[in-house]
Amino acid sequence: MKDTEIAVIGGGPAGLMAALAAAEMGARVTIIDRNSRLGGQLVKQTHKFFGSEKEYASVRGIDIGRLLSDEVLKNPRIETMLDSTVIGYYPDDGVLGVEFEGKTFVKIKPKKVVVATGASEKFLPFENNDLPGIYGAGAVQTLMNEHGVVPGENVLMVGAGNIGLIVSYQLMQAKVNVKAIIDAAPCIGGYWVHASKVARLGVPIMTSYTIKAAYPNEATGTLERAVIWQLDDRWQPIPGTEKVLKVDVICISVGLSPLTEILWQAGCEMKYVPQLGGHVAVRNENMETTVPGIYVAGDVAGVEEASSAMIEGRLAGLNAAKSLGYDDGTYSEKRLEAIKRLQNLRSGPVGEKIRQGLAQLVSSGGDYNA
Amino acid sequence: MLKTCGIPTEEELASRIPPKDRRKKGPVVMIECFQKIPCNPCFTACKRGAIQKFEDINDLPSIDFDKCNGCGLCISKCPGLAIFVIDETYSEDEATVSLPFEFLPLPREGEEVDLLDRSGKKVGRGRVLKVRNGKYEDRTPVITVTVPKGLSMVVRNIRVGGDLR
CATH class of the missing domain: 3.50.50.60 (FAD/NAD(P)-binding domain)
Structure with a gap:
């Protein structure tokens, strides 16, 4: 049995940002990804991204992926398990079953989990x-x-x-x-x-x-x-x-549906929200699901753009770390900043569908409201 | 119409065309951004303050055409590749258009290329004056090409080496 403080499932834009944010607060993180390299779908995105400078606007997705993975790989608090697929979550004892490098079965017992598994094509x-x-x-x-x-x-x-x-x-x-x-x-x-x-x-x-x-x-x-x-x-x-x-x-290319199997297994309350791509987990503003200690971020939380996935990841990572007691005094400010950036990205006409979807989903209040 | 085929109508374009008086004075930017999406790198790229600060990141860019000198530093920074610089003062019978071009082969300076409109239709031939493809452009080369004077508001793409389709 392997221990870690926070397990991040999926090393795409949301997962990488979640890991970096949690490590920035002081937590120890393990990223588990089934691919041979980090970055998720970013590695295929050759176009320059929209957003503002903070969301790496005008930088190509592939370069953002490289930037974030480099940061993750050199961060001493983050461990990376590649070619490894999470194949089950056992809610009774909070254990993740992982097919490690395609060869062995490894059990991981994290204190918190960030599910950032993305979406699959319809x-x-x-x-x-x-x-x-x-x-x-x-x-x-x-x-x-x-x-x-x-x-x-x-x-x-x-x-x-x-x-x-x-x-x-x-x-x-x-x-x-x-x-x-x-x-x-x-x-x-x-x-x-x-x-x-x-x-x-x-x-x-x-x-x-x-x-x-x-x-x-x-x-x-x-x-x-x-x-x-x-x-x-x-x-x-x-x-x-x-x-x-x-x-x-x-x-x-007719849309994506969130990859939610682990959330179902964990017993998270799920809801069908067409505007977000299908079944998604009910969650609060801190990205925590109805199962305490399980967070979501990115397309699995509702199909949207990579720029918002990154901020959701940051928010989930900050909150998961905070719930373990990690706070150097900057938590409240960083949390509010992330929430505000998300709101800005979603506030225009192209964010209307997302706003409608989230209105059906996000439970009010959070456990760690500042 | 933009929302059904991606090609703006005359009416849709009207609001984005720089004023005629300004166009007579030299190169100037034309930003073909019609939809409020969360994006502001054009503002960040402009060193002259010609692209106004965004109150809301979803706003359309608003331009002070008198401050714009047509430098074109914003062209390669627009993730939507929607920025062009037009110079209607280039010569008696020619204007120039600077446009983003992410295709290989790149044209050489001095090479003749097909000029295409917003629907990809060939509307003439032009001569490549300049290819900017440095670190700043970050793999979005900016091509400046001559166009017949009447086509400065029509040409928005080029084709190198003829029609391969």
Whole structure:
């Protein structure tokens, strides 16, 4: 049995910030991540980030990931377990089961847990959606940006949210032709600046369109054609509007759902909040769930931007450390600053969905209100 | 329309175009930022105070065009790649547009390239005057290209080496 003060599950933007904040307060932290390197999805984000200087605005995600991992790796209070997957949480004795480096089973008994497991991609039902050549946008990013492999030659992107727009741009940078970006919604869901970036490359964005079916090449069995059709204002397909696109790749980018298995196991009160991507844990302003000592941060707490994930992580880390008695006198100020920055990021029109979602979720008051 | 296809209409653009009088005096910034998102690096990048301080980080940038000298230091700092510098005083029949360009191959200075509009359509040919690609630009090279005078508000992209699609 291995002891640690705070276990952080997931080494993406939220987890790294949680670990750094907790260590800054004086706590000993163990980060557990199933990947071979820290950074989570940041390692695939080649675009410069929005936000303010404090959220690393104008710095590319991949560089933010590197910056944070370097800080974590040289911090003597933080231990890192890579290639290690948390496969269970046993609420009776508060033990985490970890498949350590893919080889051995290790038990860890932390005093506090920050769950920063992120989210997984949603998929779409349509005819032949299992053909070779049909990918989630995350897989395409992994192939291209981590392994330097292009997924094909001609792509239909399904989904005009930020991920769909950004991955389309990255595909074009890699000389892969994006034939069209379609979205069932009547408006582009991602930031308009991302949309304008791909529009001026000549990529058409077609709103109120969805995918009807995919068809294989008879000889190879791999994707050859996609059929799309238009939706009316009640989101019903309009027969006769079908268009055939010759593509060898369909990239699905229709949103994310929080990866909450550990929270369910721990017995956290969960709630279905569509605006936050699905089931999420009820929590207070300090990011603590209804199970004392278990905190959430990042996409698992509600699917949002990496910039807010980082601040949520910081908030969770500060509070987890504080609950163990670590406070050099700066806690209250740092906590309030993080809460204020989160509010600023969410206060505009693009934060409305998140605000609606959180209103259904965040219980009032916190255990350590300043 | 921006929200359905990512391409601004004339009306949408109108509010972002620098005043005509100012454009006659030399290079000036045009920020094609139409949506209130939480973002302010353009303000941080501007050394002349031409981009006003954001009361709320979700505000659209507001510009004092008389303070802007068209230096272009904001171009590569905009995460949305939405900033351009226009110089309508370049020559009798040509203007220049400076734009962010994150594609390979990069053009060489003096090279002729295709000029594209906001929908990626070719609208002419231009000559690359300058390629800024230093540490400051951080892999968002800034290209200055000549455009026929009437196209200073139209050209927003270039294509190097012809149409590969």
